[in-house]
Amino acid sequence: MAHKIQHILQIKSPEQGQSQFTIPAKGASFGRESINDIVLKQGMISRQHGRFEIREDDCYLIDLESANGTTLNKQQLEPNSPTLVHDNDLIKIGDFELTYQKKVLLVEKKSKKPKIKQDAQKHPTVVSKPPPPPQIPTPPVSSEEPDSENPIDQLGMQHNSLRYLEYLPGIYHTDFMSRFLALFESITLPIEWTIENFDLFLDVDLAPAEFFPWLEQWYQITGHKNWPPDQRRTFLKEAHQLYAARGTCKTLQRMLQIYTGQQAEIIEFHDKNDPFSFIIELPQEVKKLPQEQIEAIIELNKPAHSRYTLTYK
Numbered sequence: 001m002a003h004k005i006q007h008i009l010q011i012k013s014p015e016q017g018q019s020q021f022t023i024p025a026k027g028a029s030f031g032r033e034s035i036n037d038i039v040l041k042q043g044m045i046s047r048q049h050g051r052f053e054i055r056e057d058d059c060y061l062i063d064l065e066s067a068n069g070t071t072l073n074k075q076q077l078e079p080n081s082p083t084l085v086h087d088n089d090l091i092k093i094g095d096f097e098l099t100y101q102k103k104v105l106l107v108e109k110k111s112k113k114p115k116i117k118q119d120a121q122k123h124p125t126v127v128s129k130p131p132p133p134p135q136i137p138t139p140p141v142s143s144e145e146p147d148s149e150n151p152i153d154q155l156g157m158q159h160n161s162l163r164y165l166e167y168l169p170g171i172y173h174t175d176f177m178s179r180f181l182a183l184f185e186s187i188t189l190p191i192e193w194t195i196e197n198f199d200l201f202l203d204v205d206l207a208p209a210e211f212f213p214w215l216e217q218w219y220q221i222t223g224h225k226n227w228p229p230d231q232r233r234t235f236l237k238e239a240h241q242l243y244a245a246r247g248t249c250k251t252l253q254r255m256l257q258i259y260t261g262q263q264a265e266i267i268e269f270h271d272k273n274d275p276f277s278f279i280i281e282l283p284q285e286v287k288k289l290p291q292e293q294i295e296a297i298i299e300l301n302k303p304a305h306s307r308y309t310l311t312y313k
Helices: 118-122 175-196 198-202 209-219 229-244 249-260 284-288 291-301
Strands: 002-013 017-023 028-031 050-055 058-063 083-085 090-093 096-107 265-268 277-282 307-312
Touching: 002 050, 175 198, 209 229, 229 249, 249 265, 249 277, 249 291, 284 307, 291 307
Parallel strands: 277 307
Antiparallel strands: 002 017, 002 096, 028 050, 050 058, 058 083, 090 096, 265 277
């Protein structure tokens, strides 16, 4: 008896109710676009959200760097990391719930018994053995140890086509064509993802640190490129409020607190003969930070006509 594996998804839709989908051997893509094998119409689901891949008798789930992610048994999946799916696992994509079922079907093998002719038994024929195949010379062994890491993995390229192969007729669904198209997808898919999810770059909590200079241009801000990323991110979240109150005592205190992590004390009108001067007191721990950066923050955020004295207590 031979066995055949069926990979079945029970799809629970928030609007259309229950449906069933059998994953073919070539795998299946899912997302909100109609080109996907499994179409999940919802705004919070990406156009090409993810993919199921069949490897031998197992099913793997891959999240293709979707905007809102994919959960397997309430666990968030790592993007572009194949995860093994087990029987009755629950997959949540937006408001859709997919229950994976793995069914094993037994298939009988029909054995054909060879027919022996009676004449062959009386007069057996002598079959001569074929000559041995020519020996293929073995290639020379290199003295250098081979690199254990796959160069494709080092370049960050995928091994098989995730989408382009589906546009070709079935005759082209070969391993070579899948790997060939993967070369182009490794270049174009990240570009498509960046365009589709560009709004993430405008969110200060999610934007990469390399994008900070572009966000700072909105406020004509300079002198923050040497700040640590966490302080820089905090500043950008409050920049619209700090920029509106620039030149006030409150803004200067908050700017120093963001950079140093310590509360600054500002003493105004300490000298009646010099009303345009003030004193800034910072804790001693702040001395280990670059003093030129602290002075630059004070110069940019104090009133233009005033003078200050910086002390440490």
